[in-house]
Structure formats: structure tokens, C-alpha cells
Amino acid sequence: MDATPVQAAEPGLQADAGVPWHASLRTRLMLWVGLLLALLLLAAIATAFYAARSRIVADAEARTRFEAQQAADRLDATMRSVRISGESLIDLGNRVELGREQLLAAMEAMLDANPGTVGGLVALEPGVLADRGRLAYYVGIAARGVPDRDLLADGYDLVGREWYQRTLQATSPWWSEPYFSETAGGRYMTTLNLPLRNREAKRIGMVSLDVPVQALSSSLESLRSLGQRTALFAPAGTIAVHPEKGVAFAHTLSGYIQRAGRGDLAPMEAARAQGRALQFTHADARSGTTRFSVLQPVGDSGWSLQLSLGRDAMLADLEQATRMLGLIGALVALLAALAVLRLARRITVPLTELTASAGHFANGEFDWPVPHDARGDEVGVMARALERARDSIRLQLDQIGRYAAEQQKLQSELDIARNIQRSMLPRDRDFADGSRRYRLQARLEPAKAVGGDFHGHFLHGDGQLWFVVGDVSDKGVPAALFMVRALTVLEVATAAGDAPDRVLADAARHLAEGNDACMFATVLCGVLDLASGGLAIASAGHDAPLLRHADGRIEAIVLESGPALGFEAGDDYQVWHGRLQPGDLLFAWTDGVTEALDRDDRAFGEERLGAALQVAQDAADACDGLLRAVHGFADGAPQSDDITVFAIDCASAPVAGGWPRHLRVPDQRDRLPGLQQALASTLGEAGIEPRRIHDAQVIVEELVCNLMDHGAAAGVDALVLAVAVDAGRVVLDIRDNGAAYDPLAHPPPDLEADIAQRPIGGLGIHLVRELSQDVQYRRQDGWNALRVVLDAILPPS
CATH class of the missing domain: 3.60.40.10 (PPM-type phosphatase domain)
Known part of the structure; x- marks a missing residue:
């Protein structure tokens, strides 16, 4: 059929005819393409990231090992130069007979030639010098802020010092732990102590050279600038250099591990004590930072150097580059999605127009034209199918209308039939x-x-x-x-x-x-x-x-x-x-x-x-x-x-007959036959069997006569009898105004005893119990009340 083209919606992320923009095909196509591209880029970036990460970590660890070795070598060179200066002085003294002044002058020359030292001590035992006297003189470099000092003149007890005795006994030079020296200008110092021997290997004194700890740590500054953390440990474990404030010179490594809870550094302390190198990865429990550390001994000095690099520092550049790649990838995905959207508009315009026609059909406008029905592609097939569906819906709506009318008529007839049936x-x-x-x-x-x-x-x-x-x-x-x-x-x-x-x-x-x-x-x-x-x-x-x-x-x-x-x-x-x-x-x-x-x-x-x-x-x-x-x-x-x-x-039915009946006791005994006759008449009208009426009469006669015969002694002067029939039972209520007395408390008679020996009384209540199904006594408002209940029907004999 011929169809008038439908006005297409303007391209863009606006609602198509009857379809919200977020539900349209073009939007979904754009989102899916963008999402797929983003996932592919994400997978590529993730793969590259993890590959580069492994390589960067390996390179950083190798660089850390190399730099630790280099730094240890530099420290070892510095400390060896100090040792060489001391040994040169000792060698000079052994080869040339030097007097006191010449020895001190040589010491000063040696110190001045070594920029790492700021002073030194020459100590000789008595009898070594020509004057046979003891020597204990500290030679300082004034230009480096350290003055000379004659320890003997100052009364300094050199012989009593532990480090002096240790040096005399030593067979090789040794480095002291860092200590604070006021004489050296208020600085932390470490001292190389060298024993003196004569040609006969006799201990004759010592030479010590003072080196500021700062002179050793200054060679580590270049490492700190690269984000690495350095630490320097003295031979006995004293921390001489540490990245944390307040740790250096205040703790040994073992003490720091215990105080700071750094159990991750325990392997390093064991390696330091054994004088061996170590490289390991560990995690700082306080910050959660994972670090790679290298412990390197400084020659044979007993000192050790730690160089540590955190994983965050290793990967900082990589993470920054990855973020940049992620932003670039997101931009690429967005541009691709927008390109797909623009392409999808050209494809989905016919579908939008068909959707608009379907929307009119949904509103009942079945005369609305269907566009693109002459096309040979899938859009044309869809348009022709929509036309056939429209025609089919028209026919079915007509049939539904007729069927609904018939159903309404049938329902009306069924309602009438239901009402007629119920009325019957x-x-x-x-x-x-x-x-x-x-x-x-x-x-x-x-x-x-x-x-x-x-x-x-x-x-x-x-x-x-x-x-x-x-x-x-x-x-x-x-x-x-x-x-x-x-x-x-x-x-x-x-x-x-x-x-x-x-x-x-x-x-x-x-x-x-x-x-x-x-x-x-x-x-x-x-x-x-x-x-x-x-x-x-x-x-x-x-x-x-x-x-x-x-x-x-x-x-x-x-x-x-x-x-x-x-x-x-x-x-x-x-x-x-x-x-x-x-x-x-x-x-x-x-x-x-x-x-x-x-x-x-x-x-x-x-x-x-x-x-x-x-x-x-x-x-x-x-x-x-x-x-x-x-x-x-x-x-x-x-x-x-x-x-x-x-x-x-x-x-x-309600019991009639003027019940209850009132009697005076004992004056109205002659009314008992009339009372029995009225009881029989009333129970007979209620449909009670004659045998049960007789049982009720026997019970009333026994109880009323007993009250008339004996009640006066108990103060009884009024008696009330009431009868009722309820739920298939006869209920007799007998009340008197005498003194409180419960006849049910009387023990049952011994019917097998000889009549001459049997006590008087109890037979009447026994008879009442035998003839009834329930007997109850209560005292109420000054009256004795006895209720007797009998079944209206006798059980089969």
C-alpha cells in the first residue's frame, strides 16, 4: 500500500517517538560499543601494567642492591683512609726514632692530610720516649673546630679506660660505637683505635683517630634524594643513621625492633650480628608498606649499611603512567562511542519512524500510515509485518467487541439464573x-x-x-x-x-x-x-x-x-x-x-x-x-x-409454671403433694421422660421432708425450690435460710452393716447421689444452696 512518510525525529539523545532516549537502539549501541572498547583497553592496560610492574620491581631491586654495594664501598674507602693514616703514623714511629714533639707534629700532619678526621690521640706507655715518661696527648685540628689537649696535664685517667685496655690487648684496629663529644664541638663521633707494638711486639701504647659520624653519613645523601631510606649501624648495633627522627644514637637495632614492633627487621639484625649481607622483602606492620631492603657490611670495619626502597616508590611512575593511559583510553572509548552514535542515527532513523507508527497503533489510531514498506531490506520486512499486524488487530478487535457483548449478555443471564436459584x-x-x-x-x-x-x-x-x-x-x-x-x-x-x-x-x-x-x-x-x-x-x-x-x-x-x-x-x-x-x-x-x-x-x-x-x-x-x-x-x-x-x-424452651416455689418450714407440709404435681407437670411439658420425672420427685421429697422434719432446730423457717431444663438436663435448686450445714460432708452409710448397729442418717443424701449425675453445695448470702443435676434421658438399661 502507499504510505505517506512519517516525520522523523530530530537526531540526538532525545526521546524517539514513544521510546525514551536511554532505551533507544542507538543509545544502547553507543553504550555497548563504548563499553566493549573500554573493556578491551582496560584489559590491554592491565596486561601491560602487570608485565611492566614485574620488570620495574626487578630493576628497582637490582638497582637497590647495586647502590647499597656502592655506598658500602664509599664508606669503606673513607674508613680505610682513616686506618691508613693511623697505620702510617705507627709505621713512621717504628722506623724513625721520634721524640715527643716530632711524634705530635707527625700526628698533626697525618690528621690534616685526611679530611675525614678531626683529631687523634697518641698514648705511650712509660719508657718508650727518650725521657722515659708517659705520653697521652690529643691532637686536634683547630680549623675543624677541635683543640689540642694534654690529657696527662688535665689529670685524665687514661689507663683506667676500658677502650684503652681493649686497644692494648687488640691484635687489629677496631672502631668504637658512636658517642657524643663536647671536645669535638658537640658532635657524634666514632673512633678508630690502633694498638702500638715495638719491634719485639711489645705493647707500648695506642693511636686513635676521631671521625664525625656526619662525615660517614654525608656520602648517603645522594641515596635519600632518590626516595630510598638509609640506615647505618655501628659494630655493636648502635643505629648511627636512620630515616625516622629520634632513633639515631638512641637505640640499637635490636632495641628498636622490640620498641617499635618491627618484627619484620629481625632477619636483618641476625645478618648484621653475623657480619653477612642480606637482601629481603618485608612489610612494615605499622603502615602496611612493603619494602625491599639490602643490608651490606662496610668492609671489615664491623659497620653495616641498610638501603631500603618501598614498593610505592618503585611503582609511582608506573601508576602515574597507567592513570594517564586510562584517561587516554576512556577518551578513545568515548570518541568511538560518539562515532558509533552518529553512524547509528543513520541506521535507526527508519526504525524510529516505524516505532512512531507502532505508537499510534498502540493508541488505537489504526489508519496511521506505515513508512518504508517498499524497502527490500530488513526494515521493509518489518514495515510489511507491521501492516499485516495492524490489519489483524483490527479484525481481532472487532471480534473481541462482539465476544465481549455476548459475554456481558451471558453474564447478565447467569446473574439472573443465580438469583432465581438462590430464591428457590x-x-x-x-x-x-x-x-x-x-x-x-x-x-x-x-x-x-x-x-x-x-x-x-x-x-x-x-x-x-x-x-x-x-x-x-x-x-x-x-x-x-x-x-x-x-x-x-x-x-x-x-x-x-x-x-x-x-x-x-x-x-x-x-x-x-x-x-x-x-x-x-x-x-x-x-x-x-x-x-x-x-x-x-x-x-x-x-x-x-x-x-x-x-x-x-x-x-x-x-x-x-x-x-x-x-x-x-x-x-x-x-x-x-x-x-x-x-x-x-x-x-x-x-x-x-x-x-x-x-x-x-x-x-x-x-x-x-x-x-x-x-x-x-x-x-x-x-x-x-x-x-x-x-x-x-x-x-x-x-x-x-x-x-x-x-x-x-x-x-x-423456657420453663414456665411460676417457678421458683416458696415454702414455710415446717408449717406448710401439706403443700408438698401440690409441689410434686406441679414439678411433674412442668417437666412433662419440657419433654422429660416419665422415669426421670419420678427420680426428680423422689429427690425433692427426700430433701424437702428432711428440712421440714429437722430444719427448725437449725433455724430454718423458709425454703425455696427452683427447677430448670437446660441443654438436655434437669436442674433442681433447693435453698434454706438455716445455719450453715453441708449435707455432702456427711460420710456415706455402711449399707452392709447390721441395721441395728448402723448409725442414723446419711441414707437420704446417698439416695440423692445415686439418682443424680451431680450434687453441689455452697453457702451464699446466709442461705444453704444445694444444686442437683439429672440427665433428661436415662441411659439404656
Whole structure:
């Protein structure tokens, strides 16, 4: 078809027609290309970085080893020059007989010729010089800030000094530990001590040359400028030079390791003590810095030099170069992404226009033209597919509209059908007959709009209440139609029937006629005599109901089921007979209750049904409580079948007859026969069996006569008798205003003892206990109150 071109969106990172800029293809293409290029550059830079890093670290460590050796050689040269000066002086003295003045002049000449020294000591034992006297003279270089000093004239005890005695005993020169010298201008000095021997190798004195520590450390300045850390250790481990302030001259290396927690330097201390070289990598635990250190002995002087270079310093230039490369790579990736974006604009413009057309279609504008449908590439294929989709959507929308109208009409008809179906079901009702009151409750919840479950009750004849509960084999409209037919047939059958089995047989015959759909229904049919509570129940394939007694006991009615209604005519239905007493509750249901499923396809089951029924208060609470239990168990799982519950409870009607009755004691004994007659009449109207009425009369006669005969002595002048029938039990309350007396505290009589020896009393209370189910005494508001409870029904003999 011909199409009018659509106005394309302006290129740029603006929103395309209906597509945000950040979701457009061009933006994604730009980002992916930029990201891929950035990853490639990152991988290349990372590879180059780690390769260069290994090489740089190796070169830096080699350079550190070389520079440490060079620095040690320079120090060794300086210290050797000092030693040579001392040895030259000794050699001169051994070869030429020098007097005191000549020896001191030679010493001064030697010191002046060596720029590393600032002074020296010449000490001779007595008898060496021509005057046979001792010599102890310190020759200083005035130009270097050190004056001469005659130690003997100053009274200096040279012989008592440890270093003097050590030098006399020494076989070779030795260097002292650094010390602070006020004489040498307030500087830290180290001294080379050389022993003097005559031709016979006899100890005749010593020569010592003082060298400022600064003269030794000055040769290390060039190393510090390269970012390296240097340290200088004296023969005994004293730190003479250290990069940290306050460490030099204050600690030995071992002391510094312990004080500063530098366990990483322990290998270096061991190597220094052994006079050997060491190179190792270690980490400063305080700063986390990893360093490469070289320990180099300074010749045979006993001094050691440490040169250390941190990894950060090694890699500083590399890291800077890597950052620069990263910035350049990011710029390259950005430029490449922008170039891709510009190229993508040319490719995605047709797609943008197609997207705009699709946006109009989404808004219902199906007459909007589709551009580029004549192209032969992928864009043209997409455009033609979009046209076909548009035409298909038009057709489907028309069909959906017609279908929605039909569905709306069908739903309206189903709503009407549901209302009609519900209107056919009877409402909850209360029935009363004499001393009994019945409450009938039912609930129905179809799985669809209409369902196949049903319930009904019909009052026919003289106080005969018929009830049915049924479940059709299907769901939905077919089941609802069959349900209407079944309920109508059952209502007619109960009107003409005299027993549940005959009603089911008659209904089975009628429902089997013309049942071409082969549908069927399970039905529970029963009849209740409102006057006596008598029950008769039969089942056509339906679950037997439960009977909850007044004491909470739940009885599963044993009822043999006959065939369901609708298959064929039959009369093989068994009838269960029983009685609904005050406090009892009859409960029936359809299998939509017990077969309700939760999310894990577990069934609700009869055990949960019994538990819900156990706590129900009455018929309404039984129906509503069970539905709540089922829905809570399902927890949102879809309802798979119709649900119907049906319950009838029985309660005693209020007792009439002017109770309670008041008597005067003992003057109104003649009223006892009338009291007994009124008690019998009242209990008979409440439906109490005659044998139980007789037991109540015996109990009243025994207790009232006992009070009339003996109560006066205890101050009794008034007696009140009250009677009530509640929850299937007869309750007798007898109260008197005498002195407090609990007849139940009297010990039971010994019925096997000889009557002549048996104590008087106790038989009346024993008789009351035997005839009743419960006897209780209490003292209340100045009255003795005795309550006697009897079951309304005698247990079977």
C-alpha cells in the first residue's frame, strides 16, 4: 500500500517517538560499543601494567642492591683512609726514632692530610720516649673546630679506660660505637683505635683517630634524594643513621625492633650480628608498606649499611603512567562511542519512524500510515509485518467487541439464573413445639455462577419437618437445571411420603425418567418430629451427617447408603432412627467441604470438619465457622466444587409454671403433694421422660421432708425450690435460710452393716447421689444452696 512518510525525529539523545532516549537502539549501541572498547583497553592496560610492574620491581631491586654495594664501598674507602693514616703514623714511629714533639707534629700532619678526621690521640706507655715518661696527648685540628689537649696535664685517667685496655690487648684496629663529644664541638663521633707494638711486639701504647659520624653519613645523601631510606649501624648495633627522627644514637637495632614492633627487621639484625649481607622483602606492620631492603657490611670495619626502597616508590611512575593511559583510553572509548552514535542515527532513523507508527497503533489510531514498506531490506520486512499486524488487530478487535457483548449478555443471564436459584432455596428458620426450640441454618457457595448443590426443608403434616441436602454430579448451568428438577421432585415426594426411604425411592423413579444427560444427584433426606425430637434419615449416595450431643461428644451416624438419584428407579434405602435432644446439633454437608484443596493439593478432610464442629456454639456458628475453616485452609486456592453446609440445633424452651416455689418450714407440709404435681407437670411439658420425672420427685421429697422434719432446730423457717431444663438436663435448686450445714460432708452409710448397729442418717443424701449425675453445695448470702443435676434421658438399661 502507499504510505505517506512519517516525520522523523530530530537526531540526538532525545526521546524517539514513544521510546525514551536511554532505551533507544542507538543509545544502547553507543553504550555497548563504548563499553566493549573500554573493556578491551582496560584489559590491554592491565596486561601491560602487570608485565611492566614485574620488570620495574626487578630493576628497582637490582638497582637497590647495586647502590647499597656502592655506598658500602664509599664508606669503606673513607674508613680505610682513616686506618691508613693511623697505620702510617705507627709505621713512621717504628722506623724513625721520634721524640715527643716530632711524634705530635707527625700526628698533626697525618690528621690534616685526611679530611675525614678531626683529631687523634697518641698514648705511650712509660719508657718508650727518650725521657722515659708517659705520653697521652690529643691532637686536634683547630680549623675543624677541635683543640689540642694534654690529657696527662688535665689529670685524665687514661689507663683506667676500658677502650684503652681493649686497644692494648687488640691484635687489629677496631672502631668504637658512636658517642657524643663536647671536645669535638658537640658532635657524634666514632673512633678508630690502633694498638702500638715495638719491634719485639711489645705493647707500648695506642693511636686513635676521631671521625664525625656526619662525615660517614654525608656520602648517603645522594641515596635519600632518590626516595630510598638509609640506615647505618655501628659494630655493636648502635643505629648511627636512620630515616625516622629520634632513633639515631638512641637505640640499637635490636632495641628498636622490640620498641617499635618491627618484627619484620629481625632477619636483618641476625645478618648484621653475623657480619653477612642480606637482601629481603618485608612489610612494615605499622603502615602496611612493603619494602625491599639490602643490608651490606662496610668492609671489615664491623659497620653495616641498610638501603631500603618501598614498593610505592618503585611503582609511582608506573601508576602515574597507567592513570594517564586510562584517561587516554576512556577518551578513545568515548570518541568511538560518539562515532558509533552518529553512524547509528543513520541506521535507526527508519526504525524510529516505524516505532512512531507502532505508537499510534498502540493508541488505537489504526489508519496511521506505515513508512518504508517498499524497502527490500530488513526494515521493509518489518514495515510489511507491521501492516499485516495492524490489519489483524483490527479484525481481532472487532471480534473481541462482539465476544465481549455476548459475554456481558451471558453474564447478565447467569446473574439472573443465580438469583432465581438462590430464591428457590429456603431461608433459615426457627421452629418451636412445646418445650423444644429448633434452629435450622444452611449455607451454599457455588464454584461457578450457578451450581448443583442444594438444600431444602418442608413442613408437612402435624409437626413433621422434612429436610434434604443434595449434590448434583456436575457444576455450572447443567447441574443447576438438574438441581431445580431434583429439588422440585423431592418437595413433592416429601408431601406425599411417610418415611425418608419411600421419599428417596419415589424421587429416584421420577428423576430417572427422561434423564438422557445421565446426570445424577446424591441426596440426604430426613424428617424431624418437632414435638419429640425424633429423627429418621436415609441417604442416596450421600455422606452420613454428624450428631454433636449436648456433652460435646460427636457421633458419626452409621447409615448405609443407597444408590444416587437419576440412574434408575430403586427402593433399596436404609433408614436411621434417632432423637435430637436439647443441646444436640445435627450437621450435614456436601463433598465440596471435605474435598476442598489447599495450594499443595491437600484435602480438608473429615478430621478438620469435626474439629470445626466441636467448637461451634449453635447451628449458625457451625455453618459459618466451618466455611471460615475451609477458606482459611484453602488459603486462596481456587474453589474446585460447590460447597453446602446444613445444620439443625435443638434447645429447651423456657420453663414456665411460676417457678421458683416458696415454702414455710415446717408449717406448710401439706403443700408438698401440690409441689410434686406441679414439678411433674412442668417437666412433662419440657419433654422429660416419665422415669426421670419420678427420680426428680423422689429427690425433692427426700430433701424437702428432711428440712421440714429437722430444719427448725437449725433455724430454718423458709425454703425455696427452683427447677430448670437446660441443654438436655434437669436442674433442681433447693435453698434454706438455716445455719450453715453441708449435707455432702456427711460420710456415706455402711449399707452392709447390721441395721441395728448402723448409725442414723446419711441414707437420704446417698439416695440423692445415686439418682443424680451431680450434687453441689455452697453457702451464699446466709442461705444453704444445694444444686442437683439429672440427665433428661436415662441411659439404656
